[in-house]
Amino acid sequence: MTTVVIGTPGDRRSVLFAAACRSSGLPEPRLVPWTDVLRGSPLVLDPGDLLRIDSPGEDPAADALLRGPGHPARVGGGAVWYWTFTAALARIDASAARAGARLLGDVEDIAVMFDKRRSHARLLAAGVPVPAALPPARNYAELRSLMDGAGERRVFAKPAHGSSASGVVALRTAPGGRVRAVTSAATTPSGLFNSLRLQTYESERDVAALIDALAPDGLHVERWLPKATVDGRVFDLRVVVIGGEPTHAVVRTSRSPMTNLHLGGARGDLGAVQRALGENGWRRALDVCARAAACFPGSPMVGVDLLVLMGLKRFAVCEVNAFGDLLPGLLGLPGTSADGLDTYTAQVRATLPESAPACTT
Structure with missing residues (x-):
C-alpha cells in the first residue's frame, strides 16, 4: 500500500503532510503533480493505494492550466477554473475506482466546498447558521436593486469560486448615493489583480466597475454581519474539523472587514476568546463547526470559518474549506484526539489508523 498525494512539489501542504507520515513511521508519500493531472x-x-487530494494553489503552471494563460495574481476566471478543476476531480475519482485505490476525501464534497452558492445552500438546508444570502446579481445595478429590495446596506460580495479572499468585496452603502468598497482586488490598466494591501473605493463609478468586472464569473452575496471584537480588533475563527471532531482553532483578528492573515490579519489570543465566550459559548461555537463539517460526510477534514457575532452570543459559518488545514505550528486543542498534534499528523492518525502506534508528538 502506498499513500499518493496529488499536490504541488514544494508546496507547504505536501511538505508538511509528508513530514507527518514520516514522523508516524509511514513511508514517504508519492507525489503526483497537479500539472500532470491537468x-x-x-x-x-x-489496488489498496490511499489517495489524498491537496490544493492546486501556489503553482503558476497549474493556475494557467486551470483558467488559461495569464498572470497568477490576476482576479477572475473563476468559472473556467471551477469547470476545469471539477472535471479533473471526476477523472481522479474514476482512476481511483478502476485501480481499487481509496480516496481520502469525496470529490463531490470538494466540488461543493469550492462553490460558495452550493455550500451555503447545503449548510442552510441542514440548519447550520449562515449569513442570509441575496439572489444572484449579474452586475452592479442589479446588486444595488437587490440590496435595496432586501433593506441591506452592507454586504459581502464574493466570487462564487474564489479562495483566499481573492476578489471579495465588503460593500457598504449609505443615503445620498455614498458607497464604500473594501477589497483585495486592485484596479490596474491591465485589469484586476490581487493585492496584499486592501484597497478602498469610494466612487460609485469605481465600485460599479469593480462589481461589473467580477460578476460574470458568478457572485455569492451575503449579509455583512457585525463581528465581535477582542482587544479592539474584530475577529473570526478558523476551526479544523477532523473525523467530525473540532481539533484545531486559530483566532484571526483585523482592523479591516477581512481577517485573512495574508491581508494584514493577525493571529489572536485563543484563550482570551474562550474566556470571553465562557465554557458554554465555546462549546456551542465548536458544535456549530462540527455541524457544518457534518454536511460534508465524505471529507475527513473540513476547515470552517466561523463568525462570532457582536455580543458573543451568536455564530454563523461564512466559509467551508476543503484545504483549510495549512496552519503551521498550530497544535490540537487540549482534550481532543489531536491534543499536541499538528493538523497533518492528526489527519494521518485519523485516516491511516495503522500509523497510530508509531505516531509521535
Whole structure:
C-alpha cells in the first residue's frame, strides 16, 4: 500500500503532510503533480493505494492550466477554473475506482466546498447558521436593486469560486448615493489583480466597475454581519474539523472587514476568546463547526470559518474549506484526539489508523 498525494512539489501542504507520515513511521508519500493531472497524464495507482487530494494553489503552471494563460495574481476566471478543476476531480475519482485505490476525501464534497452558492445552500438546508444570502446579481445595478429590495446596506460580495479572499468585496452603502468598497482586488490598466494591501473605493463609478468586472464569473452575496471584537480588533475563527471532531482553532483578528492573515490579519489570543465566550459559548461555537463539517460526510477534514457575532452570543459559518488545514505550528486543542498534534499528523492518525502506534508528538 502506498499513500499518493496529488499536490504541488514544494508546496507547504505536501511538505508538511509528508513530514507527518514520516514522523508516524509511514513511508514517504508519492507525489503526483497537479500539472500532470491537468495535462491528462494517466494516474498510475495500485489496488489498496490511499489517495489524498491537496490544493492546486501556489503553482503558476497549474493556475494557467486551470483558467488559461495569464498572470497568477490576476482576479477572475473563476468559472473556467471551477469547470476545469471539477472535471479533473471526476477523472481522479474514476482512476481511483478502476485501480481499487481509496480516496481520502469525496470529490463531490470538494466540488461543493469550492462553490460558495452550493455550500451555503447545503449548510442552510441542514440548519447550520449562515449569513442570509441575496439572489444572484449579474452586475452592479442589479446588486444595488437587490440590496435595496432586501433593506441591506452592507454586504459581502464574493466570487462564487474564489479562495483566499481573492476578489471579495465588503460593500457598504449609505443615503445620498455614498458607497464604500473594501477589497483585495486592485484596479490596474491591465485589469484586476490581487493585492496584499486592501484597497478602498469610494466612487460609485469605481465600485460599479469593480462589481461589473467580477460578476460574470458568478457572485455569492451575503449579509455583512457585525463581528465581535477582542482587544479592539474584530475577529473570526478558523476551526479544523477532523473525523467530525473540532481539533484545531486559530483566532484571526483585523482592523479591516477581512481577517485573512495574508491581508494584514493577525493571529489572536485563543484563550482570551474562550474566556470571553465562557465554557458554554465555546462549546456551542465548536458544535456549530462540527455541524457544518457534518454536511460534508465524505471529507475527513473540513476547515470552517466561523463568525462570532457582536455580543458573543451568536455564530454563523461564512466559509467551508476543503484545504483549510495549512496552519503551521498550530497544535490540537487540549482534550481532543489531536491534543499536541499538528493538523497533518492528526489527519494521518485519523485516516491511516495503522500509523497510530508509531505516531509521535
